[in-house]
Amino acid sequence: MPAPEPGGVPLFPPLRVRGGRQSLRRAMRRRRRAVAAGLAVTAAALAVSSPQAAERTQSVATPAPRERGPAREAAVVSAPVRIADAETVRLLRPGDRVDVIASANSPSAGSDTARVVAMNARVTGVPAVRGGAPDAGALVVLAVPRETARVLAGAGTTSRLAVTLC
Incomplete structure (x- = not known):
């Protein structure tokens, strides 16, 4: 039995699409740019509306205007502070927010002498407690405006300092 005749499929030249690769590349480039622009706008919106941005604006005060030049934001500095209760300091971690309270050194003074100094x-650091007197307290490093650091240093020499978590 002989083989059947081949089908009647005519020969035709291959199809060539003009600019196929180039238009695909252009479309991908446009899409990448659109995605990048969308991500940039989203990042900017999140940065402005984040709770950390609100905290930064609340915790950094502006100093009194100087004689020369415009008023600038107060520089944030690291302030080492000795807290009276070492066990409280053990609860702190870098990134925590605290209020620092100063109270009179003498127990005979009235309870109304406590005041908030920061x-x-x-909290930017909690150094390890080294050997020493148990009532010596513990050190904590805080990021505060320069003026607040000055107040903390003064209060640390005349008062016992305590912290409360915010």
Whole structure:
């Protein structure tokens, strides 16, 4: 039995699409740019509306205007502070927000002598407690405006300092 005749499929030249690769590349480039622009706008919106941005604006005060030049935001500095209760300091972690309270050194003074010396200060470090007197307290490093650091240093020499978590 002989083989059947081949089908009647005519020969035709291959199809060539003009600019196929180039238009695909152009479309992908446009899409990448659109996605990048969308991500940039989203990142900017999140940065402005984040709770951390609100905390930064609340915790950094502006100093009094100087004689020369415009008023600038107060520089944030690291302030080492000795807290009277070492066990409280063990609860702190970098990134925590605390209020620092100063109270009179003498127990005979009235309870109304306590005052807040720093509000919403960010903890940047909690050094390891080294050997020493148990009532010597513990050190904590806070990020505060320069003026607040000055007040903390003064209060640390005349008062016992305590912290409360915000």
